Amino acid sequence: MPQAKLSTGMLLSLALLLIAACDSGGDGGGQAAQEPPPTSPGPPDPPAPPNPDPEPPAATAGLDARPSNTTCIAPPRPTGNASFATERVFPNLRFANPNGTSRNPLLLIQAPRDRSRWFVVERFGTVKVFENNPAVTTASMFLDIGARVESSCAECGLLGMAFHPNFPATPRAYVVYTTLNYSGGRGPDTHLSEFTSPDGGLTLNPASEQVVITIAKDSVHHHGGNIIFGPDGYLYFATGDGNSARRNDAQDLRSLLGKVLRIDISGTTGSARYRIPSDNPFADSTTLCNVNGAGPQNCPEIWAWGLRNPWRWSFDRDTGDLWLGDVGQRDIEEVNRVVRGGNYGWRCFEGTQDPQLGGCGTPVGAMLPPIAQYTHELGQAVTGGYVYRGSAFPNLIGRYFFADFVSGRIWSIPNGSAPTLNMTAAEGFDSGLNPSSFAEDPDGELYVVNMRGTLHRIVATGGSSAPGVPEQLSATGCVSATDPTAPASGLIPYTPSAPFWSDGAAKERWMALPDGQNIAVGANGDWDFPNGTVLMKNFRLDNRLIETRLFMRHPDGVWAGYTYEWNAQGSDATLVRGGKRVPVGAQEWIYPSEAQCLQCHTEAAGRSLGLETKQLATSITYPQTGRQGHQLLTLNTINTLSPPIAAPAAEVAYPDPTGTAGTLSERARSYLHTNCSLCHRPNGPTTASMDLQYSTPLASTGACDVAPTLGDVGIADARLIAPGAADRSVIPARMNLRDHPDAMPPNGLGAQVDTAGVALIREWINSLSSCN
Incomplete structure (x- = not known):
């Protein structure tokens, strides 16, 4: 899923509260009493010394009655200048675990020529199917491969699915997921796999898997994963660069990373899982790159390149144009219109800017600018969408819809946009969702998948806008x-x-x-x-x-x-x-x-x-x-x-990190809870799998004695938290950075280093002898 560079929100959300910077007697055992000895005459007893530990005064209330509040009430949300909004559909469905946490729905699709059902792909390795009925209350299992899916890292999981164009007559479907195998080093292999339905399309058989392509990676980030059959009948598959900064795989044509791939799966049998379309840019290459995602020659599977983390894309059903959202790193999110042999610039360019990252290498071909872009002041991770070709809302026809996963803002732009559009807040609609993808039904009407577990659709509003909050x-x-x-x-x-x-x-x-x-x-x-x-x-x-x-x-x-x-x-x-x-x-x-x-x-x-x-x-x-x-x-x-x-x-309060109450460990964990756990917790928006909440045991945080996956900040043998060795610990090192891509909190969310906070975390780490 898209990388929330997010905040990751004042990220190093170091553990306990995070009130937003955008701003959380025993029995005394002992001996039985003895009879006192007989009293004897003598001087009077001296006065008792004052009690060194007096009882604290009883707690009292600071107010006697609740004040009436008739003036400070949140008004209806401003909608900006957008002529559309979202409304929930299938309101009786929520894709969640029994404890209420989201199953992270990432995709909503229908099978070819079948209006009767919808399929929801869940990140944790399952595909659910439900009746296309507004009053539907249950979804059933269509495919469950959760036991073979690596989903513990935030960007990992079951990422994409596409039905064979002749499904269910040809009872095959294709999925992309991250596996439990780490053959590339520090990252899970990605599989593009084929599954077969044994029952006329009612389910897919997990045991029928045939691996079509394997891509090895050395990072848990940037997997891409969307797959779609194009208007030409070929299967398109967009891959992330695998966070391969050291090799710049996005510009290396001998690697499948950071690319749009295009293969022909028609008529294939046995071990030959696909063929190369004759008009692919490097169709003359004689060696496929399907074993580990790389080869000795330019990979013939490649259709376009220069992508960082292409998160959701689609074909315009009228023109055949391929529209793609590519998640940025430092400051720019971009939308590209992808063409055969196109180079979209990463990591030489982020949007229309040079991100000054180095290691660009030698680009192959002219680097094409995006159609639209926006900065991290408006969002953190773009989600590509669709060109609206429905009929319910004529004023929206021909406009391309896309969103930001973190801020929830949705934009639409004319499908003929050129040159690059720089998006603004006023042009978008604040949906209040975390859009993980869009969907299109057979009539061209558009839907939005909310990663928090609900489904929505795009509706026209006629351009009316709530006034929102006052200017003064x-x-x-x-x-x-x-x-x-x-x-x-x-x-x-x-x-x-x-x-x-x-x-x-x-x-x-x-x-x-x-x-x-x-x-x-x-x-x-x-x-x-x-x-x-x-x-x-x-x-x-x-x-x-x-x-x-x-x-x-x-x-x-x-x-x-x-x-x-x-x-x-x-x-x-x-x-x-x-x-x-x-x-x-x-x-x-x-x-x-x-x-x-x-x-x-x-x-x-x-x-x-x-x-x-x-x-x-x-x-x-x-x-x-x-x-x-x-x-x-x-x-x-x-x-x-x-x-x-x-x-x-x-109730025992979290200790003040700057105070003297509590132990050193308690004050440090309190700091992390407040400043970091807003993002670093289960279902948080970051790609790092840490849980820095105060209540989480240190050994269970995913940070203690764990090697970093988002860069080591130049530290040898680095750990997020290296017990007894603050100098080898990435967390305080990132806290101590500003105006740097590895800074925590991320740039834009803080301008001054908290030197006292850094010192506290370093002192605590140096005091640790283990993770227990």
Whole structure:
């Protein structure tokens, strides 16, 4: 799936809370009492010394009643200038595990000439089939090869599927998946395999697998994996570059990595699984590259090259044009229109820019520019889509739809676009989804697969747009009408025990809940906020108020972030669209874009970062009463938690990483939880398979004594965390970088190194003797 360079969101999301920078007695045993000896006359006893460990005062509530909030309510979401939106389909289906976690649906397709069924490809190695009925409630198993699929790495899994054009008369289908075999070194082999249906197309037989192509890789990243039969009847297969920076395989024509492949599977039998179409660019080469993905000559399977991680692509059913989304690395996501023999530039170019990565090698042929591109201020991983050729929405006909997997923004552009279009936020629609792919039905209507487990479709809106949030902070209803630097009366202050690093800024935080609505407290201690909620945060540098961020859950349940820049007079703040960087005193300050907010406030972390039971198990002074109050007890008292926390004063807070409470290990893990686990956790948006949550044992984090898969930052014998050896540990090394492709958090999400945080993590790592 697409690499979320994501944030990976303030990534090194080093373990415990992550409130978004876009901003979580024993019995005393002993001897039985003895009879006291008889008393004897003597001097009076001296006064008892003071108790060295006095009982702490009983916890009290800081507020007596819940403030009424009628002004700071999230409005309907702005839709920008897009003339389309998404709506959920098959609402009774969700592709999830029994515990509710997503099965990571990556593809939605139909068999040729069969409108009656839909098939969903799940990353963990299964294909489900269900009736094409809006009221359908169940999906059944069509293929299960989960036991042979490597899915533990975030970009690995069952990645693509295509039916034979004559299915089910020719009862074959083809899938692409990453295997459990690592013949290339540090990465799983990719198989393009053929499976046969034993029952007229009702299922595929897992035992019928015939491997067509094997591609070895030395990284767990950049697999591509989409396969489609083209209008010419040939099978097209797009491959990622396997993160092969050292070899630049995307420009090496003796490698199948970083390419679009084209093969002929018609009439093949026995060991000859395919033939080479005579008009392939290197059809004269005599050696196939199907054994390990490389050969001594230019690979005859190649149709086009110069790709990094082609994630989802399609053919225009009217023109036959091949449209492809290629995930970038440093700053540019791109859309290409692929032609025979085309070179799309990676790793010499990322979009229309030279990424200054080195190792470009000698490009073969002219490098073609993309049709469209956008920066990482708008998203982090492009998902290619389709040209709309349906009839339900005439104003959309002929427009190519694509999306960003991380930000959820969907764009459409004219299919004749040239030269390169630079996309903007206003041109897109904020879907609130994680689009892993698009789909097209026989009528040309378009659908969107949400990796969180739901299915949606594209609908026209006529270009109407909700007004969204006000341009001025003073007009939001979230600040005082007489003093915009102060919160409105309906807001409730809060302070997490382990705050997120925000480039050295001091912060103040409030929550605004719609009247009559409560916070749902999960069994895992995370909190889910009702629609209409607004979370507000002020940022100060050198005692000067410079920014206010509003993180809103709109009425449709979708979270979105907005940031306001304060004027020099401190009288009001203005909405910043698309993010910006400005000098503030001696440092640069980053106002995050809307997309960058969601890179930190991840779905996996519950969006509302820093608001969890163990983050608020401390006392603060409430300005409304001037009283010191325990935050959990206060929220219980004013009836905002559902269910109420049974023993709030007994909850143990995450230790402050900058404080003295807790052990060194606890403070370090708390830091990682807050700053890194927003991305580095199960189902997180990063490609690294780490779980840096506070509750995860060190040996189970996937980081301790584990070699890095995204680069070693020049460290010999590197480990993510090398017990006893901070100098060999990649995590603190990446934390200590800025303006570097390996920086954590990623560039754009932080401008200043947290030197104290780096020192804490290094001290902790040096103190470790093992991973247990």
